Amino acid sequence: MISESVLEPLVRRWSKFTELREVDRKAILALPYRLKEVGRDQHLVREGQEPQNCCLILSGFAFRHKVTRDGARQIISIHLPGEFIDLQNSLLGVADHNVQTLTRAEVALVPRTELQDMMEKHRGAARAMWIDTLIDSSIFREWVVNVGRRDAQTRVAHLLCELMLRMEAAGLTREHGYELPLTQAQLADATGLTPVHVNRVLKGLREKGLISLEARSLRILDLEGLQDVGDFSELYLHHQVQPPQSRPVTA
Amino acid sequence: MISESVLEPLVRRWSKFTELREVDRKAILALPYRLKEVGRDQHLVREGQEPQNCCLILSGFAFRHKVTRDGARQIISIHLPGEFIDLQNSLLGVADHNVQTLTRAEVALVPRTELQDMMEKHRGAARAMWIDTLIDSSIFREWVVNVGRRDAQTRVAHLLCELMLRMEAAGLTREHGYELPLTQAQLADATGLTPVHVNRVLKGLREKGLISLEARSLRILDLEGLQDVGDFSELYLHHQVQPPQSRPVTA
DNA sequence: TCCAAAACAAAACCTAGGTTAAGGTCTGGC
DNA sequence: GCCAGACCTTAACCTAGGTTTTGTTTTGGA
Numbered sequence: 001m002i003s004e005s006v007l008e009p010l011v012r013r014w015s016k017f018t019e020l021r022e023v024d025r026k027a028i029l030a031l032p033y034r035l036k037e038v039g040r041d042q043h044l045v046r047e048g049q050e051p052q053n054c055c056l057i058l059s060g061f062a063f064r065h066k067v068t069r070d071g072a073r074q075i076i077s078i079h080l081p082g083e084f085i086d087l088q089n090s091l092l093g094v095a096d097h098n099v100q101t102l103t104r105a106e107v108a109l110v111p112r113t114e115l116q117d118m119m120e121k122h123r124g125a126a127r128a129m130w131i132d133t134l135i136d137s138s139i140f141r142e143w144v145v146n147v148g149r150r151d152a153q154t155r156v157a158h159l160l161c162e163l164m165l166r167m168e169a170a171g172l173t174r175e176h177g178y179e180l181p182l183t184q185a186q187l188a189d190a191t192g193l194t195p196v197h198v199n200r201v202l203k204g205l206r207e208k209g210l211i212s213l214e215a216r217s218l219r220i221l222d223l224e225g226l227q228d229v230g231d232f233s234e235l236y237l238h239h240q241v242q243p244p245q246s247r248p249v250t251a
Numbered sequence: 252m253i254s255e256s257v258l259e260p261l262v263r264r265w266s267k268f269t270e271l272r273e274v275d276r277k278a279i280l281a282l283p284y285r286l287k288e289v290g291r292d293q294h295l296v297r298e299g300q301e302p303q304n305c306c307l308i309l310s311g312f313a314f315r316h317k318v319t320r321d322g323a324r325q326i327i328s329i330h331l332p333g334e335f336i337d338l339q340n341s342l343l344g345v346a347d348h349n350v351q352t353l354t355r356a357e358v359a360l361v362p363r364t365e366l367q368d369m370m371e372k373h374r375g376a377a378r379a380m381w382i383d384t385l386i387d388s389s390i391f392r393e394w395v396v397n398v399g400r401r402d403a404q405t406r407v408a409h410l411l412c413e414l415m416l417r418m419e420a421a422g423l424t425r426e427h428g429y430e431l432p433l434t435q436a437q438l439a440d441a442t443g444l445t446p447v448h449v450n451r452v453l454k455g456l457r458e459k460g461l462i463s464l465e466a467r468s469l470r471i472l473d474l475e476g477l478q479d480v481g482d483f484s485e486l487y488l489h490h491q492v493q494p495p496q497s498r499p500v501t502a
Numbered sequence: 503t504c505c506a507a508a509a510c511a512a513a514a515c516c517t518a519g520g521t522t523a524a525g526g527t528c529t530g531g532c
Numbered sequence: 533g534c535c536a537g538a539c540c541t542t543a544a545c546c547t548a549g550g551t552t553t554t555g556t557t558t559t560g561g562a
């Protein structure tokens with residue numbers, strides 16, 4: 001008897017976006033892949049490279065980032081298990097950003113040629129991938145706003161809220177909290193702040209009774225309050241995408 | 252005799268990304284649309300709406316933005332004639348941001364259902380659309396970096412460089428310059444600064460002999476210098492995407 | 503189980519960019 | 533061809549967040 005495919009999470013995730021027919025499902029599960037165990041802080045893709053694989057996170061966390069000329073790092077997104085990073089890099093041919101692990105991780109590397117092949121043949125799967133990257137894109141837009149127009153406390157609170165909802169959707173929360181996979185320096189790189197100031201902000205959030213955070217273990221004591229402080233509204237996560245088909249509504 | 256279709260720019264743009272076969276071409280040109288003339292500062296899409304149309308800009312400029320709780324606006328992207336804004340909003344069902352004109356504009360509204368239909372039937376066209384949104388996405392990522400980790404002068408210079416290259420690709424430049432479609436307040440909203448500070452920065456760029464700018468007419472006196480100040484590298488624009496097919500090269 | 507390196511914390515001080523305000527100059531609608 | 537409102541410019545002042553530094557706590561690898 002064959003155990004559950006390592007690609008099962010992908011099917012699960014994509015099924016939320018669009019109806020996958022049995023053929024699509026099968027095609028996805030039939031994708032070849034190479035399993036890889038990676039240490040923390042390891043590069044999965046480097047800017048400028050031509051990545052040959054797409055990378056599904058099976059366990060652990062990853063992030064994408066760019067570095068400015070004078071060495072400042074900006075984190076652009078954070079990725080949870082079950083997510084397929086780097087569809088974009090692969091499809092555009094040359095990577096315009098870095099992908100790196102945040103923690104030790106297991107990943108499945110799918111050759112990009114195979115993926116493209118599958119996409120050509122299975123429109124259902126292609127549609128799901130498409131929606132997946134569109135949601136990514138929506139999150140980038142929200143990050144532009146977060147980093148461009150919100151003050152420090154709001155930015156950090158917003159990020160913590162986003163992660164809460166995404167962790168929840170991925171089944172990675174403990175009661176009212178989760179294991180925060182970011183150091184304060186990384187939080188700073190994600191919010192466009194300095195580590196010192198992130199530390200101040202976290203102190204503030206603790207003092208307001210909104211969160212407790214020690215040893216990376218985050219507990220959100222007052223989610224509504226934190227969302228309020230973080231000017232957070234979950235629309236942009238598109239967690240309940242309506243299948244965007246043009247079906248007439250029938251009884 | 253039928254004059255050139257209004258959708259021709261779309262074919263032209265998408266041809267750059269991927270090889271369009273004659274059927275794809277025809278299918279795109281056969282898309283139904285409604286022409287619309289819009290004044291400046293008019294909303295094309297509002298956050299929260301379910302847009303029924305995708306919007307191709309025929310002339311004029313548009314931008315996407317979000318507004319924070321306390322009324323600050325962050326511009327997320329700027330769009331030139333020939334660009335198809337809002338593929339994302341339409342495909343995700345509910346708009347997560349606003350789209351608005353920057354200047355008076357002519358647009359062609361294509362019903363999203365028709366677009367989806369076409370996408371289902373013509374993989375070549377679907378691929379082009381897909382790449383189009385991937386490039387959008389890449390630009391968002393660069394904007395996160397710009398706004399998150401660069402200082403004011405660098406941000407503004409970077410934006411001016413981006414627009415230069417994109418205007419050039421769209422054939423909208425005059426000798427070493429272009430008609431800047433943004434007010435200083437809008438530049439501020441795009442860079443996460445205040446109008447006053449944008450004014451200071453522009454003064455600085457002028458004093459360095461990098462640009463001249465009056466009455467919206469921008470001339471870039473030293474593009475290399477401006478790119479240098481702006482920490483600008485054009486990779487992220489993916490202006491020369493290699494067709495990402497996995498086809499073996501044949502004679 | 504120990505040790506070095508990473509991460510967290512916090513205080514003192516500083517600066518890039520924000521705020522406010524006031525005047526000048528376009529511009530497009532009547 | 534006039535006028536109100538939008539836009540640009542500049543100056544004086546202020547503050548959110550950056551920088552530097554020093555110390556403490558965790559962590560994970562040998």
